[in-house]
Amino acid sequence: MSDTGGRWALAATEGGGARLVALGPGGAPRGPVVTAPDLVTAVRDRPHVERWVWRSTPEIHPRLLDAGVRVERCHDIEAAEQLLLGHEGRLGEPRSAGAALARLRGGPVPPDPPPRSAEPGAQSSLFDPVPVPLPLESLVEVYGEQQRRLDATEHPGRMRLLVAAESAGMLVAGEMGRAGLPWRADVHRRVLAELLGERYAGGGEPRRLAELADEISAAFGRRVRPELPAEVIKAFARDGVRLRSTRRWELEEIDHPAVAPLLEYKRLYRIWVAHGWSWLQDWVRDGRFRPSYLPGGTVSGRWTTQGGGALQIPRVIRRAVVADDGWRLVVADVAQMEPRVLAAISRDPGLMEVAGHDGDLYALLSDRAFSGDREQAKLALLGAIYGQTSGDGLRNLAALRRRFPAAVAHVDEAARAGEEGRLVRTWLGRTSPRAVGRDEGDEAGLPQEAPEPAPGSGGSDGFTPGHSSADARARGRFTRNFVVQGSAADWALLLLAALRQALSGIRAELVFFQHDEVIVHCPAEEAETVARAIGRAAGIAGEAAFGRTPVRFPLTTAVVECYADAK
DNA sequence: AGTCCTCACCGG
DNA sequence: AACTCCGGTGAGGACT
Structure with missing residues (x-):
């Protein structure tokens, strides 16, 4: 092996410098x-380093991206700390490298800095308050301890994979935020004009919304501001219609001339405030939408974004996502990801067989267990995953349980764990938080294994093990869903890591990721190569995450110029 | 004036 | 047919 290979630890120093050292087995x-x-x-100067060990990817990576330097892999100490704390049932304790060092040496543990607020166009975290510089020796010490803690986890191999994948996700997030999603502001403005009409000089509602507001007022015979639910409910009450809320499905039930313009108003109002002209102004620069992605931003491991609503782009607005001239968007999403993941983590033979085909999973499922009714089969399975408490899904659960006992038992056991106050883990080891809203307070000293009462705030009186309080049942639904959704996030992370590797060396760039969907922007002549690479990455991810199982993760892939044409 | 909560929507 | 899981976003309004 080359002298520069293997793992290296790196610590930034004042003034743009660094101290670094090669690491041996065990991290010494x-x-x-x-x-x-x-x-x-x-x-x-060290292109053969296999993995860089550093405090935090947002601290280091942006400088490398600025200079066009690509790294193969990293170990993000703070991301790893978060995962390890979770596994140890200590989620909520400070996760900074400084805090990890203090715990290791027995000093006072500094609290984490408050999360950065959303800042349109903010590149990475260059403006974050950087905590005290951590010397290289301290970094190496924390890393060594993390290695020992990884060895002590329930499945060290899986947990190491999770830490590596989360670190790769940090690299992908930085690169993707840098590349940006190709965005045609002119197309976006045209869509807005078609939907909303002109804007008035005063900055108030656009024409179409003003017209609809007038129609609504006319239907009530008095001035009603449709964006205020309380006012709408009162107006309906005067006309003898009682409403609990102004939610869409509730309005759809009633017969009143104001309903139709009101529903249209709500649809358009939403687009105006969430993805209208001011959003465009704030978030699109130089033909790119650059959200800031946060891997592991949710407890289940799904990503979030900070500002810009990147993970909720409405379908009509997707028309503005257009490839550069001569380039294409390769859009790929996994078909029926969650039932496939359930098959893989439960090892239910029947469900693995069903998930072992690339075709419509729900159709196969209904052939096996529901005499051909695809919708019933789908509702039953999703109901089992979500913990549905009523309706058709529940009725059909019995049939599901007969045919796929191990799969249903798997989510039932997760639900029971939650109800009893125990922790649950994804396949790779990401762990649920102990209880809702326990991110501060004086919980220190509570026994690890004892169910923990909810902290005093919030009007909830917690739950009592063995009693099925509403809180306990809600907790059960959460942990039931967590094992499936979180294991799906494990898989998606490995997909991203594999895809990042596959795209190195060509011009294609990952530009978007959303739970079960990726978009790659590439020259037209690379599109077929990219499409094949995504399919291969899905296979690699399936086997790396869950081992050898019959379960397949087929992708629906489209090569398009405009995102809106992908579905 | 700033903070926190609720509502309602979007999307997976 | 009902509205169960997860989260982000903005506006309004109550509160300090």
């Missing part, structure tokens, strides 16, 4: 500490 230094005046050069 196996060479002299190098002091480099320039961090970027130090990394660029």
Whole structure:
């Protein structure tokens, strides 16, 4: 092996420099500490390093991206700390490298800095308050301890994979935020004009919304502001219609001339406030929408974004997502991801057989257990995953349980764990938080294994094990869903990591990721290569995550110029 | 004036 | 047919 290969630890120093050292097995230094005046050069000069160990990807990675330096892999100490704390049932304790060091040495543990507020166009975290610089020696110490803690987890191999995948996700997030989603502001403006009409100079509602508001007022015979639910409910009450809320499905039930314009108003109002002209102004620059992605932003491991609503782009607005001239968008999403994941994690033979085909999973499922009724089969399975408490899904659960006992038992056991106050884990080991809203307070000293009463705030009196309080049942639905949704997130993370590897060396760029869907922007001539690479990455992810199972993760892939044409 | 909560929507 | 899981976003309004 080359002298520069293997793992290296790197710590940033004041003024753009770095100190770094090669690591041996177990994470101990196996060479002299190098002091480099320039961090970027130090990394660029060591292309054979297999994994960089650093405090936090947002601290280091943006500088490398600025200089066009790509790294193969990293170990993000703070991301790893978060996962390890979770596995240890200590989610909510400070996750910074400094906090990890303090716990290790027994000093006072500094609280984490408050999360950054959404800032349109903010590139990475350059403006974050950077905590005290952590010396290389401290970093290596924390890393070594993390290795020991990884060895102590329930499934060390899986947990190591999770930490590696989360770290890869941090790299992908940085690169994707940098690349940006191709966005045609002119197309977006045209769509807005078609839907909403002109804007008035005063900055108030656009024409179409004003017209609808007038129609609504006319239907009530008095001035009603449709964006205020309380006012709408009162107006209906005067006309003898009682409403609990102004939610769409509730309005759809009633017969009143104001309903039709009101529903249209709500649809358009939503687009105006969430993805209208001011959004465009704030978030689109130089033909790109650049959200800031946060891997593991939710407890289940799904990503979130900070600002910009990148994970809720309405379908009509997708018309503005257009590839550059001569380029294409390769849009791929997994078909029926959650039932396939349930098959893989429960190892239910019948469900694995059904999930072992690329075709419509629900159709196959209905052939096997529901005498051909696809909708019933789908509702039953989703009901089992979501913990449905009523309706058709529940009725058909019995049939599901007969045919796929291990699958149903798997989610039932997760629900029972939640109800009893126990923790549950995804397949790779991401762990549920102990209880709702326990992110501060004086919980220290509570026994690990004892169910924990909810902290005093919030009007909830917690739950009592063995009694099925509403809180306990809600907790059960959460943990039931967590094992499936979270394991799906495990898989998706591995897909991203594999795809990132596959795209290195060509011009294609990952530009979007949303739970079960990726978009790659590439020259037209690379589109077929990219489409095949995504399919291969899905297979690699399935086997890496869940081992050898018959379960397949087929992708629906489209090569398009406009995102809106993908479905 | 700033903070927190609720509502309602979007999307998976 | 009912509205169960997860989260982000903005506006309004109650509160300090």
